[in-house]
Amino acid sequence: MDYAGLIQILDSALRLSTPLLFACLAGLFSERAGVFDIGLEGKILASAFLSAAMAAYTGNVWLGMFAGILAALMLAAVHGVASITFRGNQLISGVAINFLASGLTVVIGEAWFGLGGRTPQLEGPARFGELTLPFANAIRDVPVIGPIYADLLSGHSILVYVALACVPLTWWILSRTRFGLRLRAVGENPAAVDTAGVSVVGLRYAAVMICGLLTGLAGAYLATALSAGFVKEMSAGRGFIALAALIFAKWRPWHALGATFLFGLLEALGNRFQSVELLGVTVPTQFMQALPYILTVVILAGFVGRAIPPRAGGEPYVKER
């Protein structure tokens, strides 16, 4: 593989890792506040559908994006009501949300468009265009750095840059603001937060809604930037890969960037090559597809660096009476 080919693969990895990054940070907020969320997948799917549907209807991708975020927020609210207000099982609620999304998107999509669950193909202003960074064309010919800047970093939709910006932002919120500190505390020891007079329920709802917002962006990116429209089950397990990345990243924002980029790279390699020669052994593409999950299991098993989840994760908080 030559240099240009390498840049191409990395470029495609960046595109593919963007929805994972949004979803991973979404899960990070939720789980750091002690609410497990295996419904990331469903929220991405719902947002992908509604953003594509709205973009197709109005021809405006921004309206589409907001509709997508709204869809994800609604499912996030369901998760919040079930797991915070009614103290239900967060895992079961997540499972239900995934099915709800995969059912509703197709039923409503078929009723609205009659295309077998697809939305119409999006064109022009109904899609996120590619942004050319300043001076990209001017320094393209500079060796080594030129292609990195002009081909790898430049020429993506705005959401890619938003996702990248979300990483330091998440880090800053979680470790440098009062809100973030309380949010993390609520995931470790909610009773202490409650004793300090801060609302556990309020903080957890805030975290779950931020999770909805970010999964909404992931879905909108998927349907209106990465692809040109919605197709049935288009999230294709990305919510679960993001969950895997979250564990891989040990619930930290910067690590999340690395983990999602790695998993995006695996996807890019899998798309590009049917099988990869590695040290004389042919690795089938299916192995590449399964690798994020295998890595996650290995990490979870604690053989390579133990991943310790937030302590109060998955536990509904019952105020002392």
Place this chain on the structure above:
Amino acid sequence: MTDALPKWADILLIPLINLILALFVSGLVVALIGKDPFEALYILVNGSVGSAYGWGYTLFYATNFIFTGLGVAVAFHARLFNIGGEGQAALGGLGAALVLLYLPLPHWTLAIVAASIGAALFGAAWAAIPAYLQAKRGSHIVITTIMFNFIASALMVYLLSRVLIVPGAGGSPETARFAESVHLPNAYDVLPWLGFSRSTPLNVSFFLAIAACVFVWALIWKSRLGYEIRSFGQSEPAALYGGISSVRIIMISMLISGGLIGLMAINSVMGEAERLVIDPVQGAGFVGIAVALMGRSHPVGVFLAALLFGALYQGGGELTFEMNGMTREIILVIQALVILFTGALDNMVRSPIERAFLSLRWRPAQPMPTSPKGGDNDPVPGAKP
């Protein structure tokens, strides 16, 4: 407040209310997209139980869901949430297919025994790794079983498209057809006078599913192991104090769970497809979660809930054909809502009903003595111990 409800309300009334809520919300969805929910319900019911043809498919799907539902239920009893049904059932299919392809089995009676062993072993083996990691390393079993679903799916695609594929058979990723001698008698062969068509998918593994229900009942409520599983699920510290090994219980209950889910392959792979295809599970592993939740993890409940979901799946297929602009995915919506209401929003449904029952039978004449709301330790006059 576990004894606030009479038993019949817990096992019948609440699931029924949950189902009605789920159907009501799905009906709203149908109405919102401009279709007639009552017409949809009619087609659903008529398509699933209105004819021998419909019953054949309803019971066929129900057989799958009984196996997966029982599997999830056994794990629930040990307070383990096994989301890995998809993967375990797929591997069960692989186990059954390998037995049926490579062992010379003269008759279906021998074949069903051998294939069951293969399917259960492979299903159990696929559950064993997450179980071991949970028991020994404390890795969250929900996450590991989800990951194992994806790993299983990649593994199956690899095996079917590269290893087990029949050369020159059109190139579709599936194994060769099993021998004619291992063909399972279907409902037409067994009960020809009931009006099932020759091609009905319902086959003798339905009886295997009923046997599995009896097995699970005996295991959970009549055996020492079942007692240990339940006590572990009720309270881990108490079980440990009572000398029950957590590693042993987690391993055994997950192995049984995976084995039962793997047995689904006898119905779908051996009984219907008669070869191993890509994705032989078709979401049945996930339906098992809904079935186990709705059936309150009891074999009888699982059986009834599986029948219900079998009917939904068959009726949902009919909806696609009979109603313009309607798709079978409405079934996923109903399924999701059943899981949501029975599993996650249980308190929302349960609390008002508990309050209603309490107010019906406990009306103190004076202002209440110690705790105004009735805590867990307050004796309830008139309640049986």
